[in-house]
Amino acid sequence: MKIVTYNVNGLRPRISQYGSLLKLLDSFDADVICFQETKLRRQELTSDLVMADGYESFFSCTRTSQRGRTGYSGVATFCRVKSAFSSTEAALPVAAEEGFTGLLVENSGLGRGETPVVVAPGLEEFEKDELLKVDGEGRCVMTDHSHFVLFNLYGPRAVCDDSERIEFKLKFFNILQKRWESLLHQGRRIIIVGDLNIAPTSLDLCEAGPDFENNEFRRWFRSMLVGNGGTFCDVFREKHPERREAYTCWPQNTGAEEFNYGTRIDHILCAGSCLHQEQGEQGHSFVTCHIEECDILTQYKRWKPGNTLRWKGGQRLKLEGSDHAPVYTSLLQLPSIPKHNTPSLSARYMPMVYGIQQTLVSAFMRRQVANEIKSDEVSNQFPDGGTTIGSCTDREKRPFNLCDVPGVPHGSLCSSSSQEIEVNISTGDKIRGGPGDKVSCITSITSGSNYSRTTSNSETKKKAKKNQRSQLTIMSFFQKSSILSNGVDNGTDSSTNQEDIIETTDQSNEPRMGDNQSQNLSQGDSQRYELNSSAPAWNQDEVNTCSSEKNTVALVEWQRIQQMMQNSIPLCKGHKEPCVARVVKKQGPNFGRRFFVCARAEGPASNAEANCGYFKWAASKSRGK
Amino acid sequence: MLELRLVQGSLLKKVLEALKDLVNDANFDCSATGFSLQAMDSSHVALVALLLRSEGFEHYRCDRNLSMGMNLNNMSKMLKCAGNDDIITIKADDGSDTVTFMFESPTQDKIADFEMKLMDIDSEHLGIPEAEYHAIVRMPSAEFARICKDLSSIGDTVVISVTKEGVKFSTRGDIGSANIVCRQNTTVDKPEEATVIEMNEPVSLTFALRYMNSFTKATSLSNTVTISLSSELPVVVEYRIAEMGYVRFYLAPKIEEDEDETKP
Numbered sequence: 022m023k024i025v026t027y028n029v030n031g032l033r034p035r036i037s038q039y040g041s042l043l044k045l046l047d048s049f050d051a052d053v054i055c056f057q058e059t060k061l062r063r064q065e066l067t068s069d070l071v072m073a074d075g076y077e078s079f080f081s082c083t084r085t086s087q088r089g090r091t092g093y094s095g096v097a098t099f100c101r102v103k104s105a106f107s108s109t110e111a112a113l114p115v116a117a118e119e120g121f122t123g124l125l126v127e128n129s130g131l132g133r134g135e136t137p138v139v140v141a142p143g144l145e146e147f148e149k150d151e152l153l154k155v156d157g158e159g160r161c162v163m164t165d166h167s168h169f170v171l172f173n174l175y176g177p178r179a180v181c182d183d184s185e186r187i188e189f190k191l192k193f194f195n196i197l198q199k200r201w202e203s204l205l206h207q208g209r210r211i212i213i214v215g216d217l218n219i220a221p222t223s224l225d226l227c228e229a230g231p232d233f234e235n236n237e238f239r240r241w242f243r244s245m246l247v248g249n250g251g252t253f254c255d256v257f258r259e260k261h262p263e264r265r266e267a268y269t270c271w272p273q274n275t276g277a278e279e280f281n282y283g284t285r286i287d288h289i290l291c292a293g294s295c296l297h298q299e300q301g302e303q304g305h306s307f308v309t310c311h312i313e314e315c316d317i318l319t320q321y322k323r324w325k326p327g328n329t330l331r332w333k334g335g336q337r338l339k340l341e342g343s344d345h346a347p348v349y350t351s352l353l354q355l356p357s358i359p360k361h362n363t364p365s366l367s368a369r370y371m372p373m374v375y376g377i378q379q380t381l382v383s384a385f386m387r388r389q390v391a392n393e394i395k396s397d398e399v400s401n402q403f404p405d406g407g408t409t410i411g412s413c414t415d416r417e418k419r420p421f422n423l424c425d426v427p428g429v430p431h432g433s434l435c436s437s438s439s440q441e442i443e444v445n446i447s448t449g450d451k452i453r454g455g456p457g458d459k460v461s462c463i464t465s466i467t468s469g470s471n472y473s474r475t476t477s478n479s480e481t482k483k484k485a486k487k488n489q490r491s492q493l494t495i496m497s498f499f500q501k502s503s504i505l506s507n508g509v510d511n512g513t514d515s516s517t518n519q520e521d522i523i524e525t526t527d528q529s530n531e532p533r534m535g536d537n538q539s540q541n542l543s544q545g546d547s548q549r550y551e552l553n554s555s556a557p558a559w560n561q562d563e564v565n566t567c568s569s570e571k572n573t574v575a576l577v578e579w580q581r582i583q584q585m586m587q588n589s590i591p592l593c594k595g596h597k598e599p600c601v602a603r604v605v606k607k608q609g610p611n612f613g614r615r616f617f618v619c620a621r622a623e624g625p626a627s628n629a630e631a632n633c634g635y636f637k638w639a640a641s642k643s644r645g646k
Numbered sequence: 647m648l649e650l651r652l653v654q655g656s657l658l659k660k661v662l663e664a665l666k667d668l669v670n671d672a673n674f675d676c677s678a679t680g681f682s683l684q685a686m687d688s689s690h691v692a693l694v695a696l697l698l699r700s701e702g703f704e705h706y707r708c709d710r711n712l713s714m715g716m717n718l719n720n721m722s723k724m725l726k727c728a729g730n731d732d733i734i735t736i737k738a739d740d741g742s743d744t745v746t747f748m749f750e751s752p753t754q755d756k757i758a759d760f761e762m763k764l765m766d767i768d769s770e771h772l773g774i775p776e777a778e779y780h781a782i783v784r785m786p787s788a789e790f791a792r793i794c795k796d797l798s799s800i801g802d803t804v805v806i807s808v809t810k811e812g813v814k815f816s817t818r819g820d821i822g823s824a825n826i827v828c829r830q831n832t833t834v835d836k837p838e839e840a841t842v843i844e845m846n847e848p849v850s851l852t853f854a855l856r857y858m859n860s861f862t863k864a865t866s867l868s869n870t871v872t873i874s875l876s877s878e879l880p881v882v883v884e885y886r887i888a889e890m891g892y893v894r895f896y897l898a899p900k901i902e903e904d905e906d907e908t909k910p
Contacts (some may be wrong), residue, residue, distance in 0.1 A: 575777030
């Protein structure tokens with residue numbers, strides 16, 4: 022059995038990255054896949070986001086309406102099963118629970134009204150309000166796989182000066198730990214996976230400071246581990262005790278992936294005994310007997326070593342993917358479990374998937390089996406598999422119709438560009454044929470690559486190059502155009518009043534000279550000549566020189582201006598490269614002030630290629646202070 | 647001593663709306679001839695020049711040249727407090743740390759004073775040269791804004807090509823490409839609806855739509871926009887401010903690799 026945990030940083034973008042939910046899930050080839058940070062609210066769950074053929078899913082969404090806490094968290098567990106009913110697979114949970122306090126049952130679909138809401142065992146000492154608060158942000162889904170209880174967790178993040186969130190985080194893990202203890206006390210095995218937002222030791226953070234390990238959460242994390250008298254094993258460290266620079270998360274806004282400047286905050290922990298007969302003996306535990314391998318799936322990182330594009334202050338590069346990498350573990354020797362059906366928390370029973378909008382096709386299909394389904398819905402019991410299986414498969418089909426027919430925007434929308442649908446009004450003809458003086462705004466949007474004359478392959482290359490080209494290449498533009506201007510000057514060589522300007526330019530560009538002159542004559546002069554119709558023919562040249570003199574002055578002047586504009590951007594200390602400008606967004610005395618920082622990606626200080634930490638205020642500050 | 651009384655206060659409000667997204671802070675220069683500003687955007691790629699001539703003010707007193715550094719966001723916050731019909735007076739004493747904006751309602755029954763702290767900003771005045779351009783396009787400003795907005799939903803850059811037929815705006819992106827052609831058109835009921843193209847030489851230049859879009863924030867200042875293009879010079883996007891002056895945006899083109907193909 023393979024378990025994967027992945028902070029997806031938005032399930033929607035990951036689905037569109039892979040084309041569909043099914044493709045995303047299949048890419049892991051795992052039996053249980055735990056996602057964190059789905060960033061979905063309950064009302065946004067649609068079948069294309071929650072249902073995938075061959076997987077059962079269990080969602081927890083944020084319930085709080087507190088400002089800034091909506092729609093960013095959310096966890097989901099996907100279980101790959103052959104059948105959701107009468108199955109003996111251990112991957113299909115026998116029970117599932119949203120949250121860890123037991124209080125969220127009241128809202129979860131079919132459980133309503135049937136069982137009274139009870140605080141989970143071990144948590145009786147806490148206030149109900151308190152429990153609801155820590156459980157209200159969609160940070161936990163529990164699935165009971167009979168051999169073990171799996172916690173899919175998204176630990177709260179708390180920056181060090183935010184005392185309110187630190188308290189929340191503390192309470193969150195405190196209550197959670199009580200629940201774990203209670204389960205362990207009952208003799209259950211526990212596997213905890215997810216983004217806990219805690220890097221336990223200094224091995225798990227690039228360039229940890231001296232006080233790093235003193236943080237209360239890190240101390241708490243370590244205190245739970247077996248080596249420190251606790252009951253849990255950090256499975257990754259168990260398998261790779263010494264491995265350094267094994268990170269799972271890289272800060273998004275600093276380009277930290279380029280230099281692997283990350284942290285290891287996505288964990289797989291487990292506790293409990295093994296399934297063997299002789300479990301009391303030494304050397305036997307769940308970890309030693311059942312965990313085969315555990316590692317980080319670095320191929321999911323956004324930044325690949327082959328990326329030639331440099332992270333330049335975030336301006337050039339949009340990397341697709343999550344800022345986290347998944348972690349997996351594979352379990353050994355877990356036997357089948359007794360026949361059971363999918364728990365009622367399964368997304369297939371969600372009203373938004375199951376009940377509200379239906380397509381015409383599904384409506385007709387539904388009518389035929391309506392009675393059967395209705396009875397299923399009420400009881401959620403399958404007294405004998407034989408009669409109900411037919412209706413189950415119907416039911417399974419329906420959601421997929423639902424998502425297929427309306428053409429929910431998958432990645433396919435983008436990929437269809439190769440079809441080259443021509444919406445293009447043939448612009449040229451229209452213009453010439455149209456009435457003389459009417460404004461005709463012809464907008465043509467062509468899908469696909471028929472705009473370009475090159476093959477798509479070379480086009481993508483070109484595009485990559487274009488992205489690479491920063492706006493600052495303005496200087497090279499001026500170098501280039503100065504050649505042009507030389508040509509213009511040389512062309513007007515014959516007139517005698519040009520010395521000083523000609524002197525400033527070098528004469529190196531003979532072949533261009535001819536080109537430009539003929540161009541000037543053929544295009545420019547005819548019109549200028551019209552304007553000065555009184556002037557005799559030999560005056561042409563002079564008219565030409567006057568305007569070109571003016572233009573040359575303008576050009577030289579503009580070169581100076583551009584130089585100045587560029588030079589006014591400070592160069593960073595480490596690489597002598599132009600900095601990027603930023604504005605202080607944090608409230609405080611410096612709010613709104615501009616500053617410059619090194620444009621390189623963040624990395625360890627030992628790496629001279631990485632951000633050099635250069636900082637400079639833009640030269641502006643409030644007066645009179 | 648500085649005292650500038652602008653009857654049409656909404657003009658100043660619009661000017662600030664046009665600039666504040668592009669420029670963080672800037673020096674306003676006051677002289678006997680007018681009230682002007684020259685500033686770069688934060689990435690030092692685009693340049694903006696504003697001029698409000700002294701004749702446009704009902705009362706214009708500027709005893710000696712004065713440069714006042716202001717944070718445009720803060721200034722905009724204050725000017726938002728002025729009604730659209732209000733008369734705005736800008737006042738400052740020599741050597742003062744603050745500038746005062748006075749808003750008078752048209753009926754004179756309400757007078758508001760807003761005092762804003764000034765900033766010290768290092769900036770060098772760049773003498774922007776006059777130049778002749780290969781092509782000058784004058785068109786309705788709203789039309790130009792619409793084009794930039796529409797194209798930016800498809801791609802990042804716009805290619806502006808002026809030929810005898812008209813001016814073409816085109817872009818290309820992941821989902822496809824788009825071309826918008828505006829033809830010369832002078833037979834319209836209102837002169838501001840005309841599209842006029844003066845062309846000496848055909849030009850085709852590529853610009854970042856991000857900047858073009860921020861230039862179009864000035865659309866409310868003028869019914870028409872003038873785009874001056876030369877293959878050797880930065881483009882000038884100019885919005886005239888009725889009778890008073892202008893806002894001009896300067897942006898250097900991006901270079902296309904296949905420049906020779908697209909050039910005449």
